[in-house]
Structure formats: structure tokens, C-alpha cells
Amino acid sequence: MTFSELKPEITKITTNASTTSDEKLLNICKLLETSVDYYNxxxxxxxxxxxxxxxxxxYVGEPTDxxxxxxxxxxxxxxxxxxxxxxxxxxKAQDNYIACSITVKAEIVVPIFVNGENIGQIDIDSNTADPFTEADERFLEFVCKEVAKIL
Structure with a gap:
């Protein structure tokens, strides 16, 4: 699924009145992990x-300490x-990196803002080297704005 195809799916999740905020967040994790092959x-x-x-x-993926x-x-x-x-x-090139799994090669983190305050973030690890582009950043910024509406 392309990012433009995923956007309405994200909105559908965040506007579903019959699920809790945590269920919505988990459903977003599941959607992204299954729809983008390098989101591990x-x-x-x-x-x-x-x-x-x-x-x-x-979260969705390997358990983390x-x-x-x-x-x-x-x-x-x-x-x-x-x-x-x-x-x-x-x-491996980052000095201040916390290793979650030896299979992780790349990471992207985008903050979530509510009323101008950074209240959290989406974190994505990839087992593929250097997979993230500006398109990933813009898409994840969209996801974070949608998530901010439910928090």
C-alpha cells in the first residue's frame, strides 16, 4: 500500500468511535507494520x-526491554x-543508540504534538539499511497529527 492509500486508513482508525485510544494506536501500529515492508x-x-x-x-514487533x-x-x-x-x-553509526534488536539497521522517530507540546512519538525500526525517505517523514508527520487528535 502506498502512503497516499494508507492516509485514509489511518483516518478511519482514528475516527472509529467504538475503539479506545490505545486500541486505535495499536491498530495504527498493525496497519503500518503489515503495509510497509521495511517497517519491522x-x-x-x-x-x-x-x-x-x-x-x-x-507497539507491534519484537518485544523490547x-x-x-x-x-x-x-x-x-x-x-x-x-x-x-x-x-x-x-x-551502528549512532553513538547514542539503544539497541533493541541485533536485526535493526535503521530507525525513524517523529514527535507527536498536542497544543504545541511534544507529548510522545512514533518510533519505527527497520531491518533494512537506509530505507527511510522524506516521503516516510511526511507520512509519519501526518500519522502523528491524526494521533494527536485522539489524545
Whole structure:
């Protein structure tokens, strides 16, 4: 499925009145992981209350020990501080990378903003080297804007 074909599917998930927010987030993870062949782990992290850390939300893929990530640590922790998208073509080239699986070769993290505040992010790992393009970034920004509407 192309990103333009996925957009209405994302909107359908986020506007489904019969599902909870967590169910919607999990359904988005499932849709992305099954529809984009190089999205091998798809999940959400959210700011953990008043703490300077992220807490793992719904996700699809290999289990991870990284359920809490301090701000500034790893790619997700850096996005929590920078408020910027972070595309990592080769995770081995990153000094501040938290390895979730030895099969992961690339990662993309896009923040979610609610009322101008970075409240979380979508995190995608790929077992393919350097797969992410600007089209992935724009699409995931769209996903994050749709997700922001349900939070």
C-alpha cells in the first residue's frame, strides 16, 4: 500500500468511535507494520507524567526491554528533547543508540504534538539499511497529527 492509500486508513482508525485510544494506536501500529515492508517494529512512546522520561505505549514487533527511556538517551530520548524528526540510516553509526534488536539497521522517530507540546512519538525500526525517505517523514508527520487528535 502506498502512503497516499494508507492516509485514509489511518483516518478511519482514528475516527472509529467504538475503539479506545490505545486500541486505535495499536491498530495504527498493525496497519503500518503489515503495509510497509521495511517497517519491522512500530510503536509509540509517551511522556511519562511529569518525569523526564518516555514510557512505551502500544507497539507491534519484537518485544523490547526498553519500556522506559530517559530524555536524551537513544534516538527516542533525543527526539523528546529536540522536538525534531530523527532519521537514522545506519544505527551502528549512532553513538547514542539503544539497541533493541541485533536485526535493526535503521530507525525513524517523529514527535507527536498536542497544543504545541511534544507529548510522545512514533518510533519505527527497520531491518533494512537506509530505507527511510522524506516521503516516510511526511507520512509519519501526518500519522502523528491524526494521533494527536485522539489524545
Amino acid at each position: 517494529w512500530v510503536g509509540f512512546y509517551f511522556k511519562n507524567g511529569d518525569k523526564h522520561e518516555l514510557k512505551l505505549g502500544p 526498553h519500556t522506559i527511556i530517559p530524555f536524551g538517551k537513544g534516538i527516542c530520548g533525543q527526539v523528546a528533547v529536540s522536538n525534531q524528526n530523527f532519521v537514522v540510516p545506519d544505527v
